[in-house]
Amino acid sequence: MDKPLKNPPTYMINSVDHALRIATMLQMEGELTVSEVAGRLGVARSTAHRLLTMLVYRDFAVQDDRRRYRAGPVLELAAHSPSAASRLRTTALPYMRRLAGVLDESIHLAVRTADTVRFIAGAECAQSLRVTSREGMVFPAHRTTAGLLLLAELTDEELAAVYPAERYADRPADRPDLARLRSELALVRRNGFVLNQDRSERGVTALGVPLRAPGGEALAGLSVSMPSGRYDPHRLYSLADALSRAALAIAADLAPDSH
Structure with missing residues (x-):
């Protein structure tokens, strides 16, 4: 591992x-x-x-x-120029806060840019021991819940283009094993969700689903994160269902005719 x-x-x-x-x-x-x-x-x-x-x-x-x-x-940001990410964040946050209250665990939203993901929103739960907001943090895509969800949308050719060997010439250890990664992404596509146990951060378990635009394009990864000691495998499908429902509601609010 x-x-x-x-x-x-x-x-x-x-x-x-x-x-x-x-x-x-x-x-x-x-x-x-x-x-x-x-x-x-x-x-x-x-x-x-x-x-x-x-x-x-x-x-x-x-x-x-x-x-x-x-x-x-x-x-160096044009703060008054709303971007797609800021609209996504604004739309998603009310749903994320409600979901954090219902599940009593922290909720995160992240988008992918090339081989990294950036967390654009977080809603913390009320428990004293909790996963704090990762908002603004950047991680390698292949090491995160949202990153795996979004990489799973790519063809083999597109995935190879994200991880060209020459980009990692001076840091080869940072380049994932593409054969292994393709196998992992095939499982993501079959399941429709990602379970990430201690892969990004020690002691943290996350479960995520893709948040799709009305046309079907995966815009972001929506996930619930918790201390690994509190994760109950029997809740896997109920957590995935709650996340999927929230993702569908956010997507409906993003639809042009909803405004």
């Missing part, structure tokens, strides 16, 4: 973690108030204000005349 890709540091520096999460939220969402940031991080408004003030000082954020914060020049 592959070694887990990422593990939380032994000593978490919460202020740094909070600041990085705020920067990610600003880059991906455009504008936020102090109250919104405080609510998302679960901190006091005064703490959120201090963090935002430091981000403004370092040009990661700017404050407008309405006292709202948006991404600053360091993040």
Whole structure:
């Protein structure tokens, strides 16, 4: 089995973690108030204000005349130009939050770009021991639930184009074994879901399904994540069904005639 890709540091520096999460939220969402940031991080408004003030000082954020914060020049994002990813995120989040409440586990949404996936939304559950939001984090696609779901949509030729040997000439260990990967993706296509146990992060189990556009194109991977010790194999199909229902509801809301 592959070694887990990422593990939380032994000593978490919460202020740094909070600041990085705020920067990610600003880059991906455009504008936020102090109250919104405080609510998302679960901190006091005064703490959120201090963090935002430091981000403004370092040009990661700017404050407008309405006292709202948006991404600053360091993040180099046209915050007022809504993208497909931001629309997907906005549409999906209410469903993700409801699902996190129903399943009492954390929900994530990720999209693929070439050989990586980026988590664009997260909804944490209320349990004290939980998988925290991975929003903004980037992982190699073949090591993640969403990545495997989205790679499974590719033909063998398209998959080979994602992983050309020359791209990995200076880091061959990062290139997956394509024969093994094709076998794994064939299983994903048969099952319609991915079960990821400790593959991305030690101690974390995730189950995911594809979120498809009305035309059938897989846009993202929608997953539920939990501490591995809390995963019950008997819940596999009920979790997959709950995720699939949520994915269908999100897709229906994305349809052009639903707006």
